[in-house]
Amino acid sequence: MLSITNISIRIAGRLLIDEGTAQIVPGSRVGFVGRNGVGKSTLFAAIRGELPLETGSIAIPPRWHVGSLAQEAPDGPESLISVVLKADLERHALLAEAETANDPERIAEIQTRLVDIEAHSAPARAAAILSGLGFSTADQARSCSEFSGGWRMRVALAATLFSAPDLLLLDEPTNYLDLEGTLWLEDHLANYPRTVIVISHDRDLLDTSVDQILHLDRGKLTLYKGTYSSYEEQRATKEMLDAKHVKKQMAERQRLQSFVDRFKAKASKAKQAQSRVKMLEKMKPIAALVTNDVREITFPTPEKILSPPIIAADNVSVGYEPGKNVLNHVTLRIDNDDRIALLGSNGNGKSTLVKLLAGKLAAVSGHMTRADKLSVGYFAQHQTDELDLEGSPYDHVRRLMPDATETKVRGRVGAIGFSGKAGDTTVKSLSGGEKARLLLGLATFFGPNMIILDEPTNHLDIDSRAALAEAINEFPGAIIMVSHDRYLIEACADQLWVVADRTVTPYDGDLDDYRRAVLSSRGMRVASRDRHASGGPVAPRDKAQKPKEKRVPLKQRIADAESEIARISGIIEKLDAALSTPGLFKKDPKQATQLAKARAGAAAALQKAEDDWLSASSEYDRATG
Secondary structure, X not given: OEEEEEEEEEEOOEEEEEEEEEEEXXXXXXXXXXXXXXXXXXXXXXXXXXXXXXXXXXXXXXXXOEEEOOOOOOOOOOEXXXXXXXXXXXXXXXXXXXXXXXXXXXXXXXXXXXXXXXXXXXXXXXHHXXXXXXXXXXXXXXXXXXOOHHHHHHHXXXXXXXXXXXXXEEEOHHHHOOHHHHHHHHHHHHOOOOEEXXXXXXXXXXXXXXXXXXXEEOOEEEEEEOOHHHHHHHHHHHHHHHHHHHHHHHHHXXXXXXXXXXXXXXXXXXHHHHHHHHHHHHOOOOOOOOOOOOOOOOOOOOOOOOOOOOXXXXXXXXXXXXXXXXXXXXXEEEOOOOEEXXXXXXXXXXXXXXXXXXXXOOOOEEEEEEXXXXXXXXXXXXXXXXXXXXXXXXXXXXXXXXXXXXXXXXHHHXXXXXXXXXXXXXXXXXXXXXXXXXHHHHHOOOOOOEEEEEOOOOOOOHHHHHHHHHHHHHOOOEEEEEXXXXXXXXXXXXXXXXXXXXXXXXXXXOHXXXXXXXXXXXXXXXXXXXXXXXXXXXXXXXXXXXXXXHHHHHHHHHHHHHXXXXXXXXXXXXXXXXXXXXXXXXXOHHHHHXXXXXXXXXXXXXXXHHHHHHXXXXXXXXXXX
């Protein structure tokens, strides 16, 4: 059991957790929620032993392994599959020792333990996790250094999941995922066999993957049974009762105080008055209900409603290099009030389509029609890098309103969520959610006819996401959104478009249908996509890969299988030598049994390695024709 008892944590003089208590039993799947900045990540650091406690204690079973997502993405020449496999420290250490061990008894112990922890099936498990997070078989053989930072953070997540710790701590794990990866992760966490605590603002994940909610509010920890939806109902009921109790207590305090004030000067009533004073002192105040209403998000109304369609594409192809189109034969139409969500794994061309619609990328062929005077507001998280870190929200708005009065500028700054002193805070001092609000305000500043939102919910807490959904639904223009937040899509989108196989097609089903399709295909997908370290836009590969592109990953698979065959064959030779010791079964039957079990496990692993070699060799022969 993870036992958190009366802990207090203070950071830079600010009390974040005030005598917080929670008991989390083994096997629990806990969603950890609370407003941004209240101390959720701080509690994780304390659980990991990285922060001292002011008071209280955190007790973790001594044999438990605690795992959490690395802060830095892995890098270097090692393949993705190698990085993930090394996350299982015990397996890695045993395999290394097995290479040099000569003592028959130790060899038997190593091989028996490898069988117990299913070490020989580890590559398949690691590959399945990488596939679920969006990496093809060919991707898994490539080095980490070939991928952008966001993709390498997925590798870090895969490594953490593969290590299968007894206590898994995940802090906003979907921030680096697309919708497809998020759907897979939801399913993986829902079936995680050990204890997991996940900090998330994703309602759907919290409704799908957890069975308890830990809420951090005003320094206090409260554990609720059930999903996020159940937690909301329980908390609403609790707050109503608290409000009633506060009102009742205030009335009782007023009654007692009135008695004291009236009779404290009368000798005959002095004893009774003093008794009321003691009652008042003992009456512990009930924490009054604090209203944490989130600041609303609003999008300015377009000055003019344009004649439909505002955008039409007829058989359009688009790309970045001659002869290398990312999307082909795209035919679509966007009207004034459309709410369209783009689906499809990262790397399939969603960003390319967005740039085409925003007018940032010209069509290579086909015909594009845009409404006259069409204005587009474009929001993407990477635009954070374009903000002036030393400037304030006021400074950014002033640049857009150089001739306006101070009152008007301040009014617009307040309208995008930065009233009073908040408007003069430097960007570098803003939280991730505040930066996102500023970017949303700047992107939609002049009342565009169409707004494109590329992952707008990163760094927004649950209430801010609800405010964003409300703003989208109230906006009279068109909305195009790319998001891994299923709640936002279901709350706002009335059309789903899938970007895959170098084109764009409407999706007739709903997100439940799409989820089922994603989960059924993630473990079998083999199509490869280029993801360069620059993180720039690249085209997905054709379904029919060039022969050379097919041969490279197959040659690597053959080499890996041959290496594994040689390694296991060497181990079997050592085991056979130990088993051939004269009189072994009479002298030490226990050791003999252990050696025999280890050899059986090694033989099974050898058979699998040989099957992999035969499969890869057959595919290679077909590819070379």
